[in-house]
Amino acid sequence: MIDLDFQLQRGPFTLDVSLSSDSRVTGLIGPSGGGKTSLIMALIGILKPSRGSIGIRGQHEFFNSARGVNLPIEKRRLGVVFQENLLFPHLNVKENLLFGYKRTDPALRRLQPEEIFELLDLGTQLDRGVGNLSGGEQRRVAIGRALLTSPCLLLLDEPLTGLDVNLRDRILAYLLRLKKELSIPMIYASHSFNDISTVADSVALLTVETNEHNRKHSRVSRLGHPLDILSEAAKVVSIGSIETVIEGEIVSTNPLTGHSVVHSEGLEMYVSPDNKTPGSRCYVTIRADDIIISVGEPPKLSSLNVWAGTIKAFENFQNTVVVTIDVGHRIRAALTEESVRELGLAEGMKVHAIVKAKSLRTVVLGSKES
C-alpha cells in the first residue's frame, strides 16, 4: 500500500528508506534524532528527497525523481498530526476541526464532522478557544482536524510524547478506536516500543550509524511484526514496559470493594476505574511486568484476576523473555530467563496468568479527562 524508496540528504545526515507496507497501522520506530520526523516530512512534501519515489501503490504518486514528479504539500491529501499539534490559535475548536474539511472536495469527503466529533468526544468542546484546552484535548483536535480532510493516509508523529500516563492511555485508546472504526491506513512514528507495539500491525526499524567523518546515516533496516523485531529494536531504543490494551465493557461494580468487572469476549477482568457506569466501553491496559505466571492450578490468592490460558510464543531480548499467552485475548507477560527455565515454560503449555486489579489501568472514553 505505502511504497517508499528514497534517499534524503540534509547536511551531514543521510536517510535511506526502502519500505513497502500493507498494514493498517505501520509503526516507525527509531531513536530520537534518528530521522523519523525527516521521513514524515519527506512524505508530506516539506523535505525533498535527493532521489527515489514516494507513493501509495495504485493510487497516488507524490514524488518520483526519475519522472520529475513532486506534488506540492496541499495536493498530497495526507492527514498529519504534528508533534506540537500546531492548532491555529486564532480559531476555536470547531474552526480548527473544519479548517481542512472546508478545503476538501465534497466528492472526496468520506468522514463527516459529526462522526469525528463523536469518535473523539469533542462535541461539547466546539466553541472553546484552543489556548485553554488540556494537552489531551489539543491532541484530539489535531487528530480530528487531520481526519476531516478524509486523507488517504494518516501520519502520526510521536502522538503520545509529552503526555502523562493518564492522557497517554486515553489518546492510545482513541487511536485504537479510530483503527477499529475507520478504514484509513496510518503511519505511526515513535521512539517508544511500547506505544508502537500496542497500535501497529507491523513495525519498521530505523537505525543510525555515525561514520568516522561524523556523518550520520539512517536507514530503515527491517519491517516486521512488533514482537518479531523486539530484540533488534532493543539495540536501538529502550523497550520500557510492554503492555497489552484490551477493549471491553463494564458489566457490574461491587460498591463495597469499588472493583468493576469488565467483559471482553469471554475474558473477565477485575479493574478499579474512575468511571464505573455499567455498559460503558473501556480500554484496560495490562503491563507485562505486572503479570505473574503459575504452572498448574494456583492456590487461593488475594489477586482477583486469575486467567487460564495457553502459551503461544516467546521473544527474548537482553535478559527478559516476553511470553505471549492466549487467555481469550493474547496478552504479554515479561519474565526473566531464570523464571522461564525454572518453570519449564514451553509453547502450548497450560498456565495461569495472575494480576492484581489495582495494577490494571482503565480508560473510559467520553468521561472527563483527569
Place this chain on the structure above:
Amino acid sequence: MHDSEISAITLSLLMGFCSVALNLVPGVATAWIFSRCTFRGKALLETFVFLPLVIPPVVTGYFLIRIFNQQSLVGAILNRLDVQVVFTWTGMAVAGAVMSFALLVRTVRGVLDEINPRLEQAARSLGYSPLRTFFKVTLPLAWPGIVAGSVLCFARTLGEFGATVMISAGTAGNRTIPLEIFHHYQTPGHETEMMRLVVVSIAISSAALVVSEMLIARLGATRYRPHHGG
C-alpha cells in the same frame, strides 16, 4: 486657529494616511519576504530598505529631488503623464512614505518572525495553497502587528521634516505641522500659534502611540502558545 494652521494639520494627516496607503501592501510583502525567504543578495536588499532609517532625512530628500525632477528619467515620464512631484503635496506624501517604509517593514517583520512557520506547513497539509495559507493563517495572526506598524508609519510621516522640507521647499500652503511650527518659530510674535501646533502635534502622536500599544498587547494575548501535557 488660523487657516494656515488648519491647512498644516490637514496636510499632515493627509500625508500620514497617504503614506500608510502607499506603504501597506509593499511593506507587508517585503516583511514577508525578509521573514520567510532566503536568497542571494538578501542582506544587501535589507540594508537598502533600512537605509532611510539611518541616513539624514535631508539627504534622502535630496535624492528624491534628483529622482523626480523633470530632467531625470522618472521625472520626465511622470511629466508626460502630467504628474508633478517636486514642490507639490504628492511629492511630500512620497517623501513621507519613503521615510517611514522601513519602520513599517521592521514592525511587521518582527511579528511575522514570531509566527511559527510550522503553522503554515500545517495549513498546507490541510489542503491550503501558499497564497491561501497567507490569507487564512499568516495574515489573521499578524494583523494586530500590521495595524501597529501602520500606526508607527503614520506617526513617523507626521513628524517627518528633513525630506519633506527639501521636496516642498516649505512655501506657504505646502507646510506640514513640523514645517509650520518651524515657520512660526522663526517669525517673531508667533509663539501662541507655535504652541497650539505643538500641542496638536503631541496629541496626534500620543493617540497613535496608545493605539499602537493596545494593538501590540492584543497580539501578545492571541499569540500561539504550545501546550504539552495536561
